[in-house]
Amino acid sequence: MVKRVATTLVAVAMGATALATAPAYAAPVAPSPSPGTDSIHADNARKAYTPDPRILSVDVDPNVVVVSRGRSAQVTARVTTKDVQSVDIDLWSPRGHGGHGGDHWFGKRKNGRHDGPKFDHASRSWSFDYNDRAGTYRVHVEAIGLDGKKYTADRSFTVKRNEWHSPRPTGPKATRIAGFDATPNPVRKGRVLTLKGKLQVAQCWGDWYYDDWNDFSGRRGGDRYCSDSRNYWNDWRWLGSQDVKVYFQSSGSHRWQYVDTVETEGDGDFAAKVRAWKSGTWAVRFDGGRGFKGSEATDYVKVWRH
Incomplete structure (x- = not known):
């Protein structure tokens, strides 16, 4: 009984000693102070912005300038830059000679500090009239960066004159054979076919004509005019007293056979009577001449x- 109690006391004593000598792992640790805004600003201040000078864009409006007699047109160049202290906008003519342009001074940063990118805009305009030289002009831009270096960029535009053409046509007038038809179709062997159509010529206002009805190449005449700036024309006009030749090509053949020649009436109409012996393609052709271009039309008959 006495021995057991003594053992217990020894154990208690040893436990007390262990608690006294053990490190205080459970003791609260004070947190370290978090970085404040002052320290962030200090870091940013230490990391100064490095300028990146550029000419970001040079836009010229309009790209094509058309000037008429007694009128003028304006062209404007707009420049956007980054991190530059000045920009100069010059105009170079088709001859290659440039004049002193418009200077724009943006200035440097205050106290020499660069806190971030610096964007600037500049523009310059020019006026053109009929007396100015036609051709390709060039806008030349020179900028001085915040680093002291020079940067350049170029854009071009075209100046055209709105000129009348010669008052007389200089080429053959375009023609066409409209509404060509071979009837009846199909047709029995040996029966008569009627080939009919209308020969026409392209006509412009003022009774002048286009050289090519697909090209809208204007010619001037009379009291109404056609010009390149007016992409319209009157209509097709009849073309009478002209010879129209008739040809036939049978199916499977590559050879055209001459059949007949008919003359157009005063309103341009023509008609020919032929007999059909084989399936194939009928063609009518106007060879042109006397200031007219040639034209043709075809129709297949079974x-x-x-």
């Missing part, structure tokens, strides 16, 4: 043998 021939029944029974």
Whole structure:
């Protein structure tokens, strides 16, 4: 009984000693102070912005300038830059000679500090009239960066004159054969076919004509005019007293056979009577001449043998 109690006391004593000598892991630790805004600003101040000078864009409006007699047109160049202290906008003519342009001074940063990118805009305009030289002009831009270096960029535009053409046509007038038709179709072998159509010539206002009805190449005349700036024309006009030749090419053949020649009436209409013996393509052709271009038209006809 006495021995057991003594053992217990020894154990208690040893436990007390262990608690006294053990490190205080459970003791609260004070947190370190978090970085404040002052320290962030200090870091940013230490990391100064490095300028990146550039000419970001040079826009010229309009790209094509058309000037008429007694009128003028204006062209404007707009420049956007980054991190530059000045920009100069010059105009170079088609001859290659440039004049002193418009200077724009943006200035340097205060106290020499660069806190971030610096964007600037500049523009310059020019006026053109009929007396100015036609051709390609060049806008030349020179900028001085915040680093002291020079940067350049170029953009071009075109100046055109709105000129009248010669008062007389200089080329053959375009023609066409409108509404060509071979009837009946299909047709029985040996029966008569009627080939008909209308020969026409392209006509412009004022009774002048286009050289090519697909090209809208204007010619001037009379009291109404056609010019490149007016992409319209009157209509097709009849073309009478002209020879129209008739040809035939049978199916499977590559050879055209001459059949007949007919003359157009006063309103440009023509008609020819032929007999159909084989299936194939009928063609009518106006060879042109006397200031007219040639033209042709075709129609396929199926021939029944029974």
